[in-house]
Amino acid sequence: xxxxxxxxxxxxxxxxxxxxxxxxxxxxxxxxxxxxxxxxxxxxxxxxxxxxxxxxxxxxxxxxxxxxxxxxxxxxxxxxxxxxxxxxxxxxxxxxxxxxxxxxxxxxxxxxxxxxxxxxxxxxxxxxxxxxxxxxxxxxxxxxxxxxxxxxxxxxxxxxxxxxxxxxxxxxxxxxxxxxxxxxxxxxxxxxxxxxxxxxxxxxxxxxxxxxxxxxxxxxxxxxxxxxxxxxxxxxxxxxxxxxxxxxxxxxxxxxxxxxxxxxxxxxxxxxxxxxxxxxxxxxxxxxxxxxxxxxxxxxxxxxxxxxxxxxxxxxxxxxxxxxxxxxxxxxxxxxxxxxxxxxxxxxxxxxxxxxxxxxxxxxxxxxxxxxxxxxxxxxxxxxxxxxxxxxxxxx
Ligand SMILES: Nc1ncnc2c1ncn2[C@@H]1O[C@H](COP(=O)(O)OP(=O)(O)OP(=O)(O)O)[C@@H](O)[C@H]1O
Ligand SMILES: [Mg+2]
Numbered sequence: 001x002x003x004x005x006x007x008x009x010x011x012x013x014x015x016x017x018x019x020x021x022x023x024x025x026x027x028x029x030x031x032x033x034x035x036x037x038x039x040x041x042x043x044x045x046x047x048x049x050x051x052x053x054x055x056x057x058x059x060x061x062x063x064x065x066x067x068x069x070x071x072x073x074x075x076x077x078x079x080x081x082x083x084x085x086x087x088x089x090x091x092x093x094x095x096x097x098x099x100x101x102x103x104x105x106x107x108x109x110x111x112x113x114x115x116x117x118x119x120x121x122x123x124x125x126x127x128x129x130x131x132x133x134x135x136x137x138x139x140x141x142x143x144x145x146x147x148x149x150x151x152x153x154x155x156x157x158x159x160x161x162x163x164x165x166x167x168x169x170x171x172x173x174x175x176x177x178x179x180x181x182x183x184x185x186x187x188x189x190x191x192x193x194x195x196x197x198x199x200x201x202x203x204x205x206x207x208x209x210x211x212x213x214x215x216x217x218x219x220x221x222x223x224x225x226x227x228x229x230x231x232x233x234x235x236x237x238x239x240x241x242x243x244x245x246x247x248x249x250x251x252x253x254x255x256x257x258x259x260x261x262x263x264x265x266x267x268x269x270x271x272x273x274x275x276x277x278x279x280x281x282x283x284x285x286x287x288x289x290x291x292x293x294x295x296x297x298x299x300x301x302x303x304x305x306x307x308x309x310x311x312x313x314x315x316x317x318x319x320x321x322x323x324x325x326x327x328x329x330x331x332x333x334x335x336x337x338x339x340x341x342x343x344x345x346x347x348x349x350x351x352x353x354x355x356x357x358x359x360x361x362x363x364x365x366x367x368x369x370x371x372x373x374x375x376x377x378x379x380x381x382x383x384x385x386x387x388x389x390x391x392x393x394x395x396x
Contacts, residue, residue: 066178067171069211070390072218072383073161073182073202075145075242075265076348080168081386089390091383094164097141099130117163119156126164134280141280147261148185148243149198162205169209179396180211181389183218185243186257189327214393217257219247221388226344226378234342235370236378237320238385239349241265244320246327248370250337260323262316264349271308275301282309291353313352321362328369340373346381 070081079093101116101123115126125133134141143151144161151157171177182202187194199215206213216224222236232252238245241264248256268279268286285305289297292313295306328335345359360375378384 064174064176067175068178068390068393069169069180070221070386070388070393071165071169071180071182071206072221072385072389073145073165073184074218074240074385075143075148075263076240077382078164078168079383079386081383081390083390083394089387091380091386092168093383094127094168095131096145096161096164097127097130097134097143098160099125099133099139099142101125117160119159119163122156124156124160126160131280135284138278138281140278146242147188147193147265148240148245148259148263149193149195150201158201158205162208165202165205166209169206169211177210178212179214179393180206180209181214181216181221181393182206183221183385183389184215185218185245186247186259188243188259188261189323191261216389216392217245217247217254218385219245220249220254220257221385221392222344222346222378223247223249223388224252224391225384225388226346227342230339230342230373233337233339234344235372236344236346237324239263239316239320239345239347241348244316244347244349246320246324248328248335250341255333255335256328256331258327260320262319263347267309267312267316267349270312271305274308275304277301277305281305285309286352289353292358293354309352313355314358316349317355317359317362321359321366325366325368333369335370337370340371342373343375344378345375346378346384348382350377350381 072079115129144157184199203213219236223234227234233250235248243259245259268282271282272279
């Protein structure tokens with residue numbers, strides 16, 4: 001495989017400070033504060049006594065603290081969390097989607113303004129640019145991952161994923177890579193697939209970039225990010241694109257981790273089939289002010305999509321609550337913890353309006369083998385897995 005380059009002119013990975021969304025997350029270890037630079041004297045203002053210019057002393061490489069990162073490798077979104085020099089967490093993300101150039105019919109066009117990669121003989125449009133092109137022209141997006149793991153459908157999946165991860169983990173000049181804790185799903189129940197291949201390939205990709213790679217279950221990462229108040233005990237459900245991941249964690253030790261084979265993609269595919277459209281058109285509507293019980297928005301086709309989304313959303317929530325309960329019972333564990341634990345709801349699929357109320361009602365209807373103190377959202381359902389991974393990376 002030869003990867004020639006990735007070009008990302010549109011600055012796809014804006015870093016946003018998430019300090020406002022971090023109310024529940026333990027703060028990472030603050031980086032040593034930077035010395036305040038001496039004020040620069042203006043030429044017209046005499047400075048008394050004159051200060052001789054100080055030679056800039058290069059920092060010995062051994063004194064630069066390695067940069068630790070948290071990386072959420074999701075079927076739809078790749079999210080990276082890092083601590084800035086003030087100890088605040090910064091988040092960057094990329095959509096984990098691509099288009100091959102033959103599909104887009106833009107051969108011979110100037111690609112300098114489009115995020116793309118050349119791999120072997122192929123050219124691939126990546127991430128947000130791929131998503132936008134697909135929506136404008138009605139193309140079906142390709143994915144490097146499927147159901148939480150590397151997709152076996154495209155021979156280039158691993159290479160494309162590696163290019164996007166390299167872009168996301170990019171370090172400032174002068175920084176050196178430290179530990180990168182990356183998310184992996186649990187083994188899906190009722191399925192022959194398991195995460196071993198996926199986990200090892202990601203470990204190899206991250207190691208090749210120069211980091212020390214360590215896997216962490218996606219749902220367990222949510223407890224690390226969200227449950228400092230309950231001594232890192234809780235049950236988390238991550239409603240992603242490819243899978244729904246569940247973990248029960250007691251005092252930071254995972255007691256149970258598993259995945260269910262339905263998520264946002266299952267909703268999109270079913271809605272697209274039901275109303276006769278392509279899944280990415282459904283995604284565009286779903287991510288725009290969708291509410292489980294409100295369909296009266298947009299033109300006729302959009303209203304039909306919204307109505308179908310409501311049916312499949314409710315079905316997904318019922319399926320997850322029922323299956324999680326069955327799985328907890330089946331494992332026959334003693335989950336009689338001394339204190340009640342919170343249930344944390346997270347993942348992009350949980351962002352739909354009315355989701356939390358609906359799942360609360362479903363959870364309350366059944367008898368759980370553990371006592372719940374509350375059912376609440378994670379502080380930031382799209383980045384808390386990456387934040388939990390970062391917290392683990394910084395703890396060591
Ligand atoms: N505002 C929104 N309303 C409804 N759904 C949304 C919203 N934003 C994102 N989603 C959906 O959430 C899913 C992506 O969520 P997330 O980033 O948690 O998944 P992922 O981590 O990439 O996938 P997985 O964990 O299954 O591998 C997609 O199906 C996306 O369409
Ligand atoms: Mg996820």
